[in-house]
Amino acid sequence: MVFIIVFWEKKNMQIYNSFTRKKEEFIPITKNTVKMYICGQTIYDYCHLGHARKAIVFDMVRRWFIASGYEVTFVENITDIDDKIINRASENNETITSLTDRFTKFMHDDFDKLGVMRPDIQPKATDYIPHMISVIESLIKKDYAYLAANGDVYYKVRKFENYGQLSGKSLDELNVGERVEIDQSKLDPLDFVLWKHAKEDEPYWDSPFGRGRPGWHIECSAMAMDLLGANFDIHGGGQDLQFPHHENEIAQSEAHNSCKYANLWMHNGFLNVDDEKMSKSLGNFFTLRDVLKLHDAEVVRLFMLKTHYRSPLNFSQTSLDDAKAGMTRLYTALKPFADNINRSEITIDWNDKRAIRFKIAMDDDFNTSLALGVVFEICNELNVSGDIINAKLLIGLANILGILTRNPVEFLQQGATLASQEIERLIVERKTAKVSRDFTLADKIRKDLLASGIILEDTANGTTWRKL
Numbered sequence: 001m002v003f004i005i006v007f008w009e010k011k012n013m014q015i016y017n018s019f020t021r022k023k024e025e026f027i028p029i030t031k032n033t034v035k036m037y038i039c040g041q042t043i044y045d046y047c048h049l050g051h052a053r054k055a056i057v058f059d060m061v062r063r064w065f066i067a068s069g070y071e072v073t074f075v076e077n078i079t080d081i082d083d084k085i086i087n088r089a090s091e092n093n094e095t096i097t098s099l100t101d102r103f104t105k106f107m108h109d110d111f112d113k114l115g116v117m118r119p120d121i122q123p124k125a126t127d128y129i130p131h132m133i134s135v136i137e138s139l140i141k142k143d144y145a146y147l148a149a150n151g152d153v154y155y156k157v158r159k160f161e162n163y164g165q166l167s168g169k170s171l172d173e174l175n176v177g178e179r180v181e182i183d184q185s186k187l188d189p190l191d192f193v194l195w196k197h198a199k200e201d202e203p204y205w206d207s208p209f210g211r212g213r214p215g216w217h218i219e220c221s222a223m224a225m226d227l228l229g230a231n232f233d234i235h236g237g238g239q240d241l242q243f244p245h246h247e248n249e250i251a252q253s254e255a256h257n258s259c260k261y262a263n264l265w266m267h268n269g270f271l272n273v274d275d276e277k278m279s280k281s282l283g284n285f286f287t288l289r290d291v292l293k294l295h296d297a298e299v300v301r302l303f304m305l306k307t308h309y310r311s312p313l314n315f316s317q318t319s320l321d322d323a324k325a326g327m328t329r330l331y332t333a334l335k336p337f338a339d340n341i342n343r344s345e346i347t348i349d350w351n352d353k354r355a356i357r358f359k360i361a362m363d364d365d366f367n368t369s370l371a372l373g374v375v376f377e378i379c380n381e382l383n384v385s386g387d388i389i390n391a392k393l394l395i396g397l398a399n400i401l402g403i404l405t406r407n408p409v410e411f412l413q414q415g416a417t418l419a420s421q422e423i424e425r426l427i428v429e430r431k432t433a434k435v436s437r438d439f440t441l442a443d444k445i446r447k448d449l450l451a452s453g454i455i456l457e458d459t460a461n462g463t464t465w466r467k468l
């Protein structure tokens with residue numbers, strides 16, 4: 001993996017803040033550093049395509065900060081205790097730890113393939129129970145929370161003046177939505193749970209409020225403030241987490257710390273499949289693992305980065321085919337230079353007008369769609385000029401986005417059903433046929449290979465091949 005570290009004198013990155021609903025200049029709390037917290041997965045199954053989008057989006061954000069000279073602390077948690085986890089472990093007749101360890105490993109394997117860098121810190125909720133208990137105790141002391149008759153501890157939503165600011169919801173609006181819920185133990189239907197009392201046969205931890213386990217929202221608050229401080233730069237996650245999860249995180253953390261929680265909130269857009277919401281009931285639900293069996297991981301990454309991170313992303317065969325064609329174009333352009341470029345020695349000339357446009361696009365709320373446009377423009381120029389400077393710039397900029405990280409031949413020939421020696425032998429046979437003017441045989445060899453998914457490409461330096 002190549003990283004190009006550049007220090008610009010003036011940092012003027014603009015990022016859309018979901019909290020203020022506008023683009024803002026990014027001003028870090030500490031100069032040249034970024035502390036960011038991303039909500040991770042609840043681990044009880046394989047990651048799905050929506051998880052993959054979130055992972056790729058925030059990996060791209062992290063890489064751009066690094067390329068821009070920031071020192072980044074990237075924290076992404078693992079939720080390893082929750083109703084779904086408890087139920088699944090019991091269905092499988094296995095322990096919770098065995099279930100969560102197994103699927104954490106699968107998640108790492110899948111995200112590694114997508115070129116997603118592992119978090120600097122990946123805390124597990126169950127390692128932070130004492131922290132959560134201490135935050136809940138403080139909230140009770142400050143009268144922001146109460147122990148209900150049923151043994152649960154709830155947060156008093158109405159007590160927190162700014163509740164609803166992130167999601168733009170008023171308390172009255174919320175109240176209407178909550179009417180369906182009949183829970184006698186809450187003082188107010190809007191209140192949410194901080195600590196759930198243990199039911200029979202459920203895992204539990206001892207606490208001053210009795211045996212139980214934490215609610216989901218308190219996990220992230222406790223881990224984020226312990227690892228990044230009461231006030232940190234960026235909190236991110238999928239758009240679906242904006243309400244109530246992130247709203248509740250703000251309420252808990254700010255009531256506890258009496259200071260602003262995250263300075264900036266980033267949310268990635270939804271992922272649809274064939275223009276419909278992805279759901280198991282619609283039969284269009286894909287795990288990342290299934291998708292990676294059919295599609296190259298780098299193609300999936302390119303497909304996801306072609307759309308701006310806040311826009312909805314539509315997964316379809318056509319869009320995947322487009323991304324594959326794009327990736328093939330990039331690697332084909334690089335192929336002649338494969339052996340002449342030492343990736344570790346690539347530096348980007350940020351005075352190059354194309355590099356400047358790439359930077360402007362990325363500094364404008366991570367506009368990967370425009371930045372990729374610049375990458376493809378360089379690819380076209382490389383095809384015309386054959387200039388190694390263009391090849392290096394192409395690799396350098398694409399690597400910032402986490403693509404074009406492999407040897408072109410490896411990408412272009414992967415998945416071939418014929419052995420490469422056999423293909424090379426047929427290329428020689430075709431060449432001999434051409435020399436002896438047996439064009440019928442030469443053409444037959446080409447067509448037979450094509451039928452096996454192998455495309456021959458005649459270049460000035462001889463014939464090469466790639467997988468269709």
Ligand SMILES: [Zn+2]
Pocket residue numbers: 038039040220245
């Ligand atoms: Zn969270």
